[in-house]
Amino acid sequence: MKTRGIPALLATIGIALLVASPMVAQLKSPDDVKTALRLLVQVSNDFKRQITAKNFARLPHEYMEYTEAADALRSAVKDEPATFKGKVETRLKAAVAAYQKISEMSANAPDADKLMAEHGRAVTAMNAVFELFPADLRPDPNTPPGRGEAKN
């Protein structure tokens, strides 16, 4: 009786772990994450538009909005495991720093071509953040600016 009970117990635990593991991988606030990622793209697109229009004075404000969207992402993952949060924070910091560099460059003798090249590097840093999240939560880069809704 006892010996039959142990394998049954182990099997139950095994099944429970199998069921639980995808749940652990799921995000606690997927809607908030999706919103934050869309906002990062929206502000990034605005950065690009202001550079194209040579509206350099606007870039520090865009940077402020980028930090607000980044904070929204931090808030959206606050209840996730520490290792995952750590990965997000490392990549997010790099992305924010890249957009800050654009903002600072715009203040001193701005050059649209150089700013655009820097923007390309910032987008690469931002995409590294997106790679940490499931594909269905990532914004679609092909939708018009400001409407980065993920395609279903």
Add this chain to the structure above:
Amino acid sequence: MLAPLLMLLGCGRKPKSEQRVVDLYITTDGDFLVFLPDTLTCPTGALVRLTFRHAGKILSARHDWVLTYPGRLEALTKDSLDHDGILPTGDPLVIATTPLCDKGQTAMVEFIAPRPGDYPFVCSTHPEDMRGVLHVTS
């Protein structure tokens, strides 16, 4: 005794056409650069009372609602971009506008609906993204 006589003379008549009042409500899609709804309808000649709400909660971007004439959308967009989203007072391209709103704020504007047609509206700070149409019916 006097009342029937006055009625015959038309003194007791109501005004021929009372001003029709139409209340419209429009909001931003949270912090996204989209109007909800992006299509509004009202009859010509009506007094329109439009309420605009900036429903954002995260970004510090400001938004407004600006109505322009058919065919003048691109001119207004250029005007907006040239003035960093702050349209000059008395801009001849503007039929009606709310003040700029910070996140969570609501503003209202009243205007008489122009003659029938499709009138574009934008947000002056994001005129390339936040767009819609006011259908004025006959």
